[in-house]
Every structure is written in structure tokens, then in C-alpha cells.
Amino acid sequence: LNIAVLAGxxxxxxxxxxxxxxxxxxxxxxxxxxxxxHALTGAVAIDATGNPYPxxxxxxxxxxxxxxxxxxxxxxxxxxxxxxxxxxxxxLAMRKKxxxxxxxxxxxxxxxxxxxxxxxxxxxxxxxxxxxxxLTGGIYFGDxxxxxxxxxxxxxxxxxxxxVDRIVRLAYEYAMKRRKKVCIVDKANVLETSRLxxxxxxxxxxxxxxxxxxxxxxxxxxxxxxxxxxxxxxMVTENMFGDILTDEASVISGSMGLMPSASIGTHTSxxxxxxGSYPQxxxxxxxxxxxxxxxxxxxxxxxxxxxxxxxxxxxIVNKSLAEGxxxxxxxxxxxxxxxxxxxxxxx
Amino acid sequence: LNIAVLAGxxxxxxxxxxxxxxxxxxxxxxxxxxxxxHALTGAVAIDATGNPYPxxxxxxxxxxxxxxxxxxxxxxxxxxxxxxxxxxxxxLAMRKKxxxxxxxxxxxxxxxxxxxxxxxxxxxxxxxxxxxxxLTGGIYFGDxxxxxxxxxxxxxxxxxxxxVDRIVRLAYEYAMKRRKKVCIVDKANVLETSRLxxxxxxxxxxxxxxxxxxxxxxxxxxxxxxxxxxxxxxMVTENMFGDILTDEASVISGSMGLMPSASIGTHTSxxxxxxGSYPQxxxxxxxxxxxxxxxxxxxxxxxxxxxxxxxxxxxIVNKSLAEGxxxxxxxxxxxxxxxxxxxxxxx
Ligand SMILES: CC(C)[C@H](C(=O)O)[C@@H](O)C(=O)O
Ligand SMILES: CC(C)[C@H](C(=O)O)[C@@H](O)C(=O)O
Numbered sequence: 001l002n003i004a005v006l007a008g009x010x011x012x013x014x015x016x017x018x019x020x021x022x023x024x025x026x027x028x029x030x031x032x033x034x035x036x037x038h039a040l041t042g043a044v045a046i047d048a049t050g051n052p053y054p055x056x057x058x059x060x061x062x063x064x065x066x067x068x069x070x071x072x073x074x075x076x077x078x079x080x081x082x083x084x085x086x087x088x089x090x091x092l093a094m095r096k097k098x099x100x101x102x103x104x105x106x107x108x109x110x111x112x113x114x115x116x117x118x119x120x121x122x123x124x125x126x127x128x129x130x131x132x133x134x135l136t137g138g139i140y141f142g143d144x145x146x147x148x149x150x151x152x153x154x155x156x157x158x159x160x161x162x163x164v165d166r167i168v169r170l171a172y173e174y175a176m177k178r179r180k181k182v183c184i185v186d187k188a189n190v191l192e193t194s195r196l197x198x199x200x201x202x203x204x205x206x207x208x209x210x211x212x213x214x215x216x217x218x219x220x221x222x223x224x225x226x227x228x229x230x231x232x233x234x235m236v237t238e239n240m241f242g243d244i245l246t247d248e249a250s251v252i253s254g255s256m257g258l259m260p261s262a263s264i265g266t267h268t269s270x271x272x273x274x275x276g277s278y279p280q281x282x283x284x285x286x287x288x289x290x291x292x293x294x295x296x297x298x299x300x301x302x303x304x305x306x307x308x309x310x311x312x313x314x315x316i317v318n319k320s321l322a323e324g325x326x327x328x329x330x331x332x333x334x335x336x337x338x339x340x341x342x343x344x345x346x347x
Numbered sequence: 348l349n350i351a352v353l354a355g356x357x358x359x360x361x362x363x364x365x366x367x368x369x370x371x372x373x374x375x376x377x378x379x380x381x382x383x384x385h386a387l388t389g390a391v392a393i394d395a396t397g398n399p400y401p402x403x404x405x406x407x408x409x410x411x412x413x414x415x416x417x418x419x420x421x422x423x424x425x426x427x428x429x430x431x432x433x434x435x436x437x438x439l440a441m442r443k444k445x446x447x448x449x450x451x452x453x454x455x456x457x458x459x460x461x462x463x464x465x466x467x468x469x470x471x472x473x474x475x476x477x478x479x480x481x482l483t484g485g486i487y488f489g490d491x492x493x494x495x496x497x498x499x500x501x502x503x504x505x506x507x508x509x510x511v512d513r514i515v516r517l518a519y520e521y522a523m524k525r526r527k528k529v530c531i532v533d534k535a536n537v538l539e540t541s542r543l544x545x546x547x548x549x550x551x552x553x554x555x556x557x558x559x560x561x562x563x564x565x566x567x568x569x570x571x572x573x574x575x576x577x578x579x580x581x582m583v584t585e586n587m588f589g590d591i592l593t594d595e596a597s598v599i600s601g602s603m604g605l606m607p608s609a610s611i612g613t614h615t616s617x618x619x620x621x622x623g624s625y626p627q628x629x630x631x632x633x634x635x636x637x638x639x640x641x642x643x644x645x646x647x648x649x650x651x652x653x654x655x656x657x658x659x660x661x662x663i664v665n666k667s668l669a670e671g672x673x674x675x676x677x678x679x680x681x682x683x684x685x686x687x688x689x690x691x692x693x694x
Contacts, residue, residue, distance in 0.1 A: 088536045118573045119465050139486075139504065144539040151508040153543035157486065161498040187587075189435045192491040196500035219594040226465045226573060226598050240534075244591055247566040251573050 001027070001304055002035045004064035004268075006057065008042040009087060010277025011287035011339075012070025018289035018343025019068060019296045022316070025347040026300070026309050037064065041094065042072030042087040042277070052090025058097055061268055066303035067098075068296060069272035075279050095135050099266030101163070102170050103133040104298075105246045105274060106260070107229070109253050112321050113330060117254030119226065124252055129232035130178070131249055132171045133242025135263055137163045138193070140239050159193045159238065164200040170264070171236035172208045181233035183214045185221045185241055197238065218245070225249050250274055257288035257329050258317075260295035262302050269303050271295040285338045288327040290317055293346060316346050348374070348651055349382045351411035351615075353404065355389040356434060357624025358634035358686075359417025365636035365690025366415060366643045369663070372694040373647070373656050384411065388441065389419030389434040389624075399437025405444055408615055413650035414445075415643060416619035422626050442482050446613030449514050450480040451521075451645075452593045452621060453607070454576070456600050459668050460677060464601030466573065471599055476579035477525070478596055479518045480589025482610055484510045485540070487586050506540045506585065511547040517611070518583035519555045528580035530561045532568045532588055544585065565592070572596050597621055604635030604676050605664075607642035609649050616650050618642040632685045635674040637664055640693060663693050 005020065007013040020036065027034035039057040046052050052072070061067050072087045094100070107129050114121050142156030168184070175182045184201045186194035198215060205213045216224065218241045224231060225248050237245060250259050256275055263270040273291030281287045297313035300306045320326060325345045328336035337345070352367065354360040367383065374381035386404040393399050399419070408414050419434045441447070454476050461468050489503035515531070522529045531548045533541035545562060552560045563571065565588045571578060572595050584592060597606050603622055610617040620638030628634045644660035647653045667673060672692045675683035684692070 086536065092537075118467060118470055120467060123465055140537055142501070146539065146543070151543075152505065153539040154489070154503055154505045155538045155540050156501055156503050158499065158501045187590075189433065190439075190487055191502045192493065192500040193502050196493070196498075219590050222569070222591045222595040223598045226595065240587075241591075243534075243566050244569045244588075248569040248573065248595065251570045 001032050002037070002063065002065045003299070004060045004067040005036050005038045006041045006061075006067060007038070007070040008072040008277065009044055009074050010071050010279045010282045012042070012072070012277060014282075014285065014287050014339050015273060015289040015292040016068065016070040018339060018346070019292040021343045021347035022293050022313060023068075023296050026312065030306070030309055041090050043074035043077070045090060046085055046087065050085065052085065052087050053093040053097075058094070061094070061098055064268055066299045067268055067270040068299060069270050070292065071273070071275065071277035073277040073279070092140065094270070095263065096141065098268055098270065099136060100263040100270055101134065101136045101266065102167050102264040103135040103242065103246070104262045104264065105131045105133070105250070107131065107249045107253055108255065108259065110255050110258065110321055113253070113255045113258075115254070116330065117252055119229070119252050124229055127229040127252065129229065129249075130174060130234050131242065131246045132167065132174065132234065132236040133246055134163070134167045134237070134239050135242075136239075138239035157191070157193050157240070159196055161196065161200055164197050165204070168197075168201050168204050168236055171234050172204060172211055175211050175234040176208070179233040180210055181212045181214070183216055183221070183232055183235045185216050185218050185235055185237035185245065187218050187241075188215070189217060193238065221245055222248060225252065246274075255330070257327070258290045258294060260291055260298050262295070262298045264302065271299040271303070285340055286328050286336075287339050288329050289339050289343050290320070290326075293317055320346060348379050349384070349410065349412045350646070351407045351414040352383050352385045353388045353408075353414060353416045354385070355417040355419040355624065356391055356421050357418050357626045357629040359389070359419070359624060361629075361632065361634050361686050362620060362636040362639040363415065363417040365686060365693070366639040368690045368694035369640050369660060370415075370643050373659065377653070377656055388437050390421035390424070392437060393432055393434065397432065399432065399434045400440040400444075405441070408441070408445055411615055413646045414615055414617040415646060416617050417639065418620070418622065418624040420624040420626070439487065441617070442610065443488065445615055445617065446483060447610040447617055448481065448483045448510070448613065449517050449611040450482045450589065450593070451609045451611065452478045452480070452597070454478065454596045454600055455602065455606065457602050457605065457668055460600070460602045460605075462601070463677065464599055466576070466599050471576055474576040474599065476576065476596075477521060477581050478589065478593045479514065479521065479581065479583040480593055481510070481514045481584070481586050482589075485586035504538070504540050504587070506543055508543065508547055511544050512551065515544075515548050515551050515583055518581050519551060519558055522558050522581040523555065526580040527557055528559045528561070530563055530568070530579055530582045532563050532565050532582055532584035532592065534565050534588075535562070536564060540585065568592055569595060572599065593621075602677070604674070605637045605641060607638055607645050609642070609645045611649065616646075618646040618650070632687055633675050633683075634686050635676050636686050636690050637667070637673075640664055667693060
């Protein structure tokens, strides 16, 4: 199993270290040869090479069966969004060059953490849905610019039928393995790109008669996520809407530090926790490694199709929660373990 | 006081009728001559004239000191977003032609309705913020289209400095009368239009040294609205982000049926409840009129600068809540009054 490891910035290296302990332990137990190749990305890559996603890193990813990713971003770039070179550009370049067209984010609810949710318990107890976000198109990658006097700016949102087809199909395939419900989120009452999405989806819908399809405007979806999260099974949407809605959805579980994600690509796939670089905690050995560990579980499932290994990782995470071997963010007044202690325990 | 009345579709006519009872009662008490001119918009206007915002209606609005608006939208258009003529086009045409550049939505929390919120009570008890959404620019009004083979679609998001300047300034002026905090929501790490917003805002920020300014990415804002709504005072953002975030914010109060809005224009201003046409309830005399009545209060405040009148309307609404003279959606097992009974009681 050839894994590219991109630890990145902030707490990235610390949480990745714990996930690798678990990956290696699983490799030993199930007799897999695990080959790890580390490479630079994010602010650390800018410092070392001037480029947040260096060609060398790209080569490492292209050679790998999967990429395990920590986080990128550094506060020194935060108040200067027009800085010429920024860590986020590395992320976007990676997505585009690896063809990471589908970002998959499960919204998982952990019973012992329900009280951490901002939502009332009865609304989320049975929430279990997946957001699938298109990740290489839309307004992120369209033409953008300024006029000569720089007092007018534009960004173009663009989609082609094959781009939409690919991801909507993935959503339906996903739903077939779950509760067979797809919710397509768009703004077809205003946007031409959304009308294209809806046209394509209405075609694919017919191929999956067993699946219940719903079309929801993005503003209504933003409300529904809070009002009735249990109503969703698989949600699929375009890049910008997905950016907003997946972050909104990640909050309702109350367990953001535990949330994994997978980005499925045409060349390889990337697995990363959703929590970001969390610079305030960097270097303190307090960050929650469980989101990264669960991302490694998704890697075994999606990239390696090794379900036993994936399930064993999920089980040990649940056990760490049940036994209170957790970091300070979820220790709830109980003993808080350090990042590395949790990693050691899991491994 | 010359008021154009656009009742529109669904429950629009019923809730508008109650608001007009209140407006007339206030007019009598404070000795104002109230001139109401009714005009068509939405699906009813399509049926009558083929146009959801007929020229005649536009003329009526242009002559008025303010527009009181009900709701538009009809289910027969809902599953056909590519229908040539749609009620929403009327809304967008009205916004553009009246120059309604700023949509102002207070997020009000009513103590007696806190248990209706999906959020835990302690998170929202002291929430009191205003979202200001740019309403005549961005991706709503940029070029949109398809290529010849119709398998590629685009929508252009565009902003000019004067457009941004106008609304950001309004947000700062607003904040000066409140808790002096402005949060500018954008996606400056990805979008050129957002970088223009930030540039303009950074200039205006300097003119208001008393105001505390914060810049937040839209994905982070979608999280913060649920995690810590009390942290906001005045939020300002572009059209599409505003569409999503204002709807998200409207849910957390638990009192959607009570939420008013104002759209400030260069020619006149429009006041409307945020709840929409709610077709399931249309004609049943059960819809909650309080959002429209509070929109009328905003009209007295913003369009007529008559604060006593505005406050008297707000007071009577609070009294109706305290005494339980409310519609079924908030009656909570107590006696439910009809739409018109609530209107009569208020008047
Ligand atoms: C950092 C930023 C460019 C990125 C995005 O908007 O896609 C992030 O918010 C995410 O969701 O991964
Ligand atoms: C009906 C639709 C075009 C409209 C919008 O997106 O602006 C609505 O959602 C709103 O917020 O008033």
C-alpha cells in the first residue's frame, strides 16, 4: 500500500503522526506492506520551495495509491488574501492536478458527544448523511479578473455536462448502498449552471428508479440542515455551495474534531480531516487526532477496498470514545489525554 | 404616506390584509393620511398579464414612498426551473428596477419562542444581529448562458467598487447605531470579487475607527451562525452568500413566521416578511401575519422615519405574543387564533 503523506501546516504533522501509528499497526496485523512517502505542501512548502504544491509533491501523489493529508494554512497569510503565493493555492492546485472531483464528507453523530452539538439532541440523534461536493469546477476554477482600472472584478462559474454527470452518478451509486435518497442542491431558479445540473440530474434520476430524488434550493438546504438534518441521506452539490453547506453540516454533529473526508480523484484519492490547520494548537500536543484516524479508515475503505481494516479502525475510535481516551476538546472535564497518548493507545 | 401594496401569491394577500389593518389603525391614531395603491406581482401577475412584474406595477412602486410586499411563488413553477416566465423573475426585476441594493434582515429572538429554535437555548438567548445582503449585483445579475451544444453553462459574478462601497458603508452606519461591530463575509481566499470587497471594506474600515471590524470566510460564517450567533452584530455580504446565510440565520431564532425584512432602494424601499408564499396554507386563514406586521413597523422606521409609530407596532406584537393571541404555528397547544383574528386584535 503506497501512501503519500502530506502533513502540511499547523496541527497537521501531529495528527498525521497518530494516524500513521494506526496505519502501521493495521498493516502489521493484516500483513500489508505499507510504504509511506512524505512530501511538502502548504506554508511549509512555500517556505522551502516558494510553491505550496511543488511538482515533487505532485509526483509523489501521482505515484501513490492514496494520499493522507493533514491540513494547510498559516495565520500569516490570513489577513492578506491578495498575497501572491498562498497555502490555499496549493490545495486548489492539488485538487485540479489530481482530478479530485468529489469531496465526500459523512456527517457522523457520536452518541457520547451529542451534548456538544449546538442543536437540540432530539434533532440530531439519528442524523446520518453524506455531503458530496464537486471539487474541481464551478466558480473556484473559472476565469477571474479585474478591468484595467481595477474597480470592477469578476469570477466565472462554469460547468459542463460530463463534470456534472460524473458526480451526480457517484451520488446515486452512494445512495444505492445507503438509504436510497439523493438530494440535489442547486439554485436553479437563478443560475444557468444550476439549470444544467438539474437537467443532467433529471436524466440520471431515471436510471435509478429505486432512489428517491429531491431537488432543493441552496437557501432552503442551509435551513434544512439545521431544522431537520435527519431528513438527508446523500446530498450532492456544486463546489461553492458545497464549501458552505459541508462546513455548516460539520458543526451540527458537535464532533468537528472527529470528522473525516475523502476526495475521490481520477488519478488518486486524498483523505483528510476537515478541521483545518488550527494554528492556535500547533505544537502543543493537544489536537484531536481522531478526524485524521477516521480519514485513514476511509482510505482503507475507498482507496484500498479493505473493509475489515477500515472497520477495525472505526471500532477502535469508538472504543477510545467509550473509554474516555480522548483529547481535551472532548474530555468534558474528565482526564484529557495528549495527541500522542491517544495515538499510542489506538495503535 | 403613499404605500404601494403588492400582496402577491400564496399567503401573501392574507398576511398583507392584517398588516394593512395595523397600518390604518396607526394612521388614524397618529393622524397620517394613508394612501394605499394595490398592484399585481408574482404568479397572479403572470396569470393576468403574462409578466410577474408588470410595468404598471413598477409605476405604482416608483410613485410610492414605500412598498409593502407579501410573497411570491407558486408550486406549479417549482419543478420546472426552466419555465420561460417565472414568479421569481418578477422579484429579481423589481429589485433591479427599484435599485433595491440592500436587503436588511434582523435576527430577532422572542423569549417566549426560544424553545422553537433548533439551537440550544443558551446559544441564542442573547442573539441580536442584522444581516445586510447586497441585492442587485453579483452572480444573480451577471451574464449567464450556454454554449451552442448546450452542454456547458456559465454564470458570471461581477461587482464594481461603487456597488460594494455603498453597501459596506450602510453596514458601518448601521453598526454605529448598534453595538459597533461589523463582520464582512466573503471568500477572498478564492474569489476576485471577494478581494475587491475586502479592498473596499479595508478603506471604509479606516473611516470608522470606533467600529470593530472582522473579516470572515463564508464557510466559517455558516458555522459561526450556528455555533455562536451572539457573536454577530452587523454582518454584510454579497448577494449569493447573503441568500444562503440570511436563510440559515432566520432558522436559529425559531420564529421564522415573525421575521421581517427591508430592502433599501435608490428609488423606493420594499418591506416584506421573509417566510415566502407558503402555498400549503394559502386561503386557510391560518398563516402567521406577524412577520408582515413587523415589516410594516420597519417601513415606518426606515421609509417614513416615524419611530413612535414603528415602536407602537412592535409593542403590540410583543403584547400579542405575551397574551397568546397567535396563530397555530406558535400557539404551542394553546388556543390558536386565525390570521384575521390576530390582525383584528392587533389593530
Ligand atoms: C481553503 C479553501 C480554499 C478551501 C475551499 O474553499 O475549498 C476550504 O474552505 C475547504 O473547504 O477545503
Ligand atoms: C426566489 C429567489 C430568487 C430569492 C433569491 O434567491 O434572492 C429568494 O430566495 C430570496 O432570498 O428572496
